[in-house]
Amino acid sequence: MKTKQASPTIVRMRKFIDHELTALPVAGVNIGRFDEARHRLQAHLLLHSAYSNGLGYVPDVDPWWKGVSSDEEFDPALLTVAENESGEVIGFLHAWDSGFVKDVAVAASARRRGIGTALLNDIFHAFKRRGASRVDLKVMSTNYAAIALYKAAGMSVVNEVG
Ligand SMILES: CC(C)(COP(=O)(O)OP(=O)(O)OC[C@H]1O[C@@H](n2cnc3c(N)ncnc32)[C@H](O)[C@@H]1OP(=O)(O)O)[C@@H](O)C(=O)NCCC(=O)NCCS
Numbered sequence: 001m002k003t004k005q006a007s008p009t010i011v012r013m014r015k016f017i018d019h020e021l022t023a024l025p026v027a028g029v030n031i032g033r034f035d036e037a038r039h040r041l042q043a044h045l046l047l048h049s050a051y052s053n054g055l056g057y058v059p060d061v062d063p064w065w066k067g068v069s070s071d072e073e074f075d076p077a078l079l080t081v082a083e084n085e086s087g088e089v090i091g092f093l094h095a096w097d098s099g100f101v102k103d104v105a106v107a108a109s110a111r112r113r114g115i116g117t118a119l120l121n122d123i124f125h126a127f128k129r130r131g132a133s134r135v136d137l138k139v140m141s142t143n144y145a146a147i148a149l150y151k152a153a154g155m156s157v158v159n160e161v162g
Pocket of ligand 1: 050051055056103104105106107110111112113114115116117118138139140143144145146148149150152
């Protein structure tokens with residue numbers, strides 16, 4: 001007899017940033033600001049590939065970028081890339097100016113090296129400099145890698161919706 005799998009829920013997680021934050025560099029990786037001309041295509045490709053197993057949805061590059069850049073909470077300073085020594089984008093984070101991380105992804109070949117953590121820490125610092133006291137995000141309850149990353153970065157679950 002087959003056991004019925006529970007449907008995934010959406011989990012809201014939160015990081016309080018009203019205290020000292022530490023950020024560790026990752027060898028050979030540069031964490032910096034997103035530049036549309038240099039990074040748009042690579043960041044889209046990375047997101048598309050990272051979400052291809054059903055963890056999220058990304059439209060084609062033009063509608064994706066139009067959606068990102070025309071959003072009322074868009075601020076280009078809140079898009080962060082991780083580049084390797086050849087200038088290839090191996091990590092990408094997109095946050096809204098309400099203190100919310102919309103997307104974070106690391107290339108499959110570059111995972112478990114601290115890049116996801118470095119991207120999160122970079123954005124926590126950015127929001128702290130803006131005077132925010134917390135940063136939120138949402139994640140599918142079945143995305144165990146992402147939930148483990150967020151917990152390791154000091155985030156905790158706020159609530160879970162079906
Ligand atoms: C989630 C994701 C961004 C993590 O990026 P990463 O660069 O591998 O994360 P880090 O190396 O900084 O991991 C930090 C810690 O998080 C936890 N962690 C990360 N990935 C994990 C995994 N697959 N399994 C268990 N724990 C994991 C570990 O505690 C890890 O520390 P450790 O390697 O010393 O054990 C990456 O797996 C990814 O791009 N996934 C697909 C896209 C996605 O799901 N994005 C999130 C949408 S909400």
